[in-house]
Amino acid sequence: MISLLRYAKKYRLQMVIGPFFKFVEAVFELFLPLLMAKLIDNGINRGDTAYIYKMGGLMLAMSVIGLISVFICQYSASIASQGFGTELRNALMRKINTFSHKEIDQFGTATLITRATNDINQMQLALAMLIRLVIRAPFLSIGSLIMAIYVSPKLALVFAVLLPLFCLILYFIMTKTIPLYKIVQMKVDRLTQVVSENLSGVRVIRAFARSKKEKQRAEDVSDELAKSYIRVANLSALMTPATSLIMNAGILIILYVGGFQVNTGSLMQGEVLALINYIMQMLLALIIVANLVVIFTKSAASAARINEVLDTDVSVVENESPTYLTAIENQTAIQFENVSFKYAAASANALENIEFHLSKGQILGVTGPTGSGKSTLINLIPRFYDVTAGTLLINGTNVNEFDLQSLRRSIGYVPQNSSLFTGTIAENLRWGKADATEAELQMALEIAQSADFVASLKDGLNSPVFEGGKNFSGGQRQRLTIARALVSQPDILILDDSLSALDYQTDLNLRRALASRLRNTTVVIVSQRISSIQTADQILVLNDGKLANSGTHKQLLAESDIYRQIYDSQSETETDVKEVH
Numbered sequence: 001m002i003s004l005l006r007y008a009k010k011y012r013l014q015m016v017i018g019p020f021f022k023f024v025e026a027v028f029e030l031f032l033p034l035l036m037a038k039l040i041d042n043g044i045n046r047g048d049t050a051y052i053y054k055m056g057g058l059m060l061a062m063s064v065i066g067l068i069s070v071f072i073c074q075y076s077a078s079i080a081s082q083g084f085g086t087e088l089r090n091a092l093m094r095k096i097n098t099f100s101h102k103e104i105d106q107f108g109t110a111t112l113i114t115r116a117t118n119d120i121n122q123m124q125l126a127l128a129m130l131i132r133l134v135i136r137a138p139f140l141s142i143g144s145l146i147m148a149i150y151v152s153p154k155l156a157l158v159f160a161v162l163l164p165l166f167c168l169i170l171y172f173i174m175t176k177t178i179p180l181y182k183i184v185q186m187k188v189d190r191l192t193q194v195v196s197e198n199l200s201g202v203r204v205i206r207a208f209a210r211s212k213k214e215k216q217r218a219e220d221v222s223d224e225l226a227k228s229y230i231r232v233a234n235l236s237a238l239m240t241p242a243t244s245l246i247m248n249a250g251i252l253i254i255l256y257v258g259g260f261q262v263n264t265g266s267l268m269q270g271e272v273l274a275l276i277n278y279i280m281q282m283l284l285a286l287i288i289v290a291n292l293v294v295i296f297t298k299s300a301a302s303a304a305r306i307n308e309v310l311d312t313d314v315s316v317v318e319n320e321s322p323t324y325l326t327a328i329e330n331q332t333a334i335q336f337e338n339v340s341f342k343y344a345a346a347s348a349n350a351l352e353n354i355e356f357h358l359s360k361g362q363i364l365g366v367t368g369p370t371g372s373g374k375s376t377l378i379n380l381i382p383r384f385y386d387v388t389a390g391t392l393l394i395n396g397t398n399v400n401e402f403d404l405q406s407l408r409r410s411i412g413y414v415p416q417n418s419s420l421f422t423g424t425i426a427e428n429l430r431w432g433k434a435d436a437t438e439a440e441l442q443m444a445l446e447i448a449q450s451a452d453f454v455a456s457l458k459d460g461l462n463s464p465v466f467e468g469g470k471n472f473s474g475g476q477r478q479r480l481t482i483a484r485a486l487v488s489q490p491d492i493l494i495l496d497d498s499l500s501a502l503d504y505q506t507d508l509n510l511r512r513a514l515a516s517r518l519r520n521t522t523v524v525i526v527s528q529r530i531s532s533i534q535t536a537d538q539i540l541v542l543n544d545g546k547l548a549n550s551g552t553h554k555q556l557l558a559e560s561d562i563y564r565q566i567y568d569s570q571s572e573t574e575t576d577v578k579e580v581h
Contacts, residue, residue: 418481
């Protein structure tokens with residue numbers, strides 16, 4: 001946890017001012033019972049009005065100064081804790097943005113969201129409590145005991161008896177609750193994951209009529225979390241009655257014994273009231289200490305989870321002296337030389353000894369059965385993952401030598417899942433090129449076969465895009481994501497099964513537009529649909545992570561059993577559809 005305080009460096013002044021003024025307030029609070037005792041014994045009991053006004057005025061002044069001190073401390077704590085949280089969250093997001101797909105797979109989206117929200121909120125709370133209470137509570141606990149001894153050494157023995165008893169109860173409750181807080185955090189992660197899956201997959205859930213089952217699954221996870229919270233709350237709830245019991249027992253003892261001492265003249269009435277105030281101060285301060293320990297324990301768990309992300313070594317590392325890719329000038333745009341790849345958690349290679357080369361301006365088709373490694377292969381080109389063995393060359397240079405930003409700016413990537421962002425169509429298209437003109441946007445829409453449907457919208461390019469592009473059909477989303485990739489006029493365009501939602505005619509028109517208007521762009525099309533890749537200059541057929549065959553459409557029909565089977569199955573399907581109609 002201490003290591004994360006480096007993100008609070010900007011707020012060192014507030015972290016000094018806050019505790020200082022809280023200490024001032026605690027000192028005044030500690031002396032108020034003693035002043036009250038003097039006011040009663042030397043003023044009220046003796047009828048000394050001047051002394052009453054004098055002590056009353058002093059107590060009022062101390063209270064006002066204490067109130068101002070509290071305000072300054074609270075203000076400083078707010079600035080420091082919120083600023084610290086912002087700095088830490090920004091650092092965490094910067095780190096996550098450097099992650100390759102390997103690290104994202106390792107952590108999972110749900111837990112990264114929890115760490116960037118709940119865990120950082122917990123750290124903010126810990127820093128606020130550190131500034132506001134970490135000096136005040138221990139000081140009042142110890143100070144109250146010292147002041148009680150000063151007022152009456154004999155009655156202070158009551159404190160010596162009650163303090164160990166309270167600490168014993170406190171220790172019991174904390175040893176039970178602290179492990180439960182760690183379990184609660186794990187279950188919060190689990191609930192976040194389930195809710196995220198349900199919201200993102202709501203259409204699939206409804207399509208398979210699994211709404212009731214998924215609702216039950218979410219309720220089960222939520223119930224487990226609630227049970228854990230209830231267990232923690234029940235144990236924590238013991239603190240209040242236990243404290244009240246000990247405090248009231250102490251007050252009764254002080255009143256009983258103090259009464260005798262008042263009668264004998266060895267103790268004054270005001271001093272008895274002061275002792276009662278000190279025992280209340282001490283026990284309440286100890287409760288705060290207990291809560292601080294719980295908060296800091298939870299924060300330590302959160303800090304460990306945040307540090308785990310911050311300390312993770314990124315698998316895709318920038319070259320110390322990178323080469324900047326400005327344009328594909330080499331005749332060979334992409335070259336795989338005996339490339340193999342294995343996922344971190346896998347025992348076998350996902351790709352093995354893949355070898356091919358693709359010339360500048362050519363179109364490459366990639367097909368094969370489900371799970372054959374098609375998406376894995378194209379994810380290596382922008383360095384979402386690093387190859388395990390072999391060499392991947394772009395423009396004749398090892399892909400590992402490129403500056404990542406320049407490499408990825410040269411590649412237009414369209415993923416399987418058409419992901420659009422909240423905003424307008426124009427804002428989404430300009431992800432590829434921030435300063436793109438309207439003419440450039442229009443050209444990209446025309447190539448992607450989106451110009452007509454965008455023009456038909458009331459606000460055209462300024463039409464709103466809801467979260468994930470849910471206000472558009474699957475085909476419209478695919479075409480918009482293709483247009484987004486085309487705006488930057490990339491040297492390499494990768495379509496990862498990005499034509500699946502298009503009808504055959506739109507698919508054909510799009511491919512013709514790519515071939516005629518992007519002659520210098522090297523295109524890689526991953527598709528299960530043979531019609532989408534049959535005009536490609538070269539087609540790779542993958543099977544179980546290996547390159548089964550490569551060649552043109554005609555060559556593969558003659559030489560590749562796998563390719564022919566895929567082609568025949570799709571031809572039969574088309575024939576069946578025609579016969580039905």
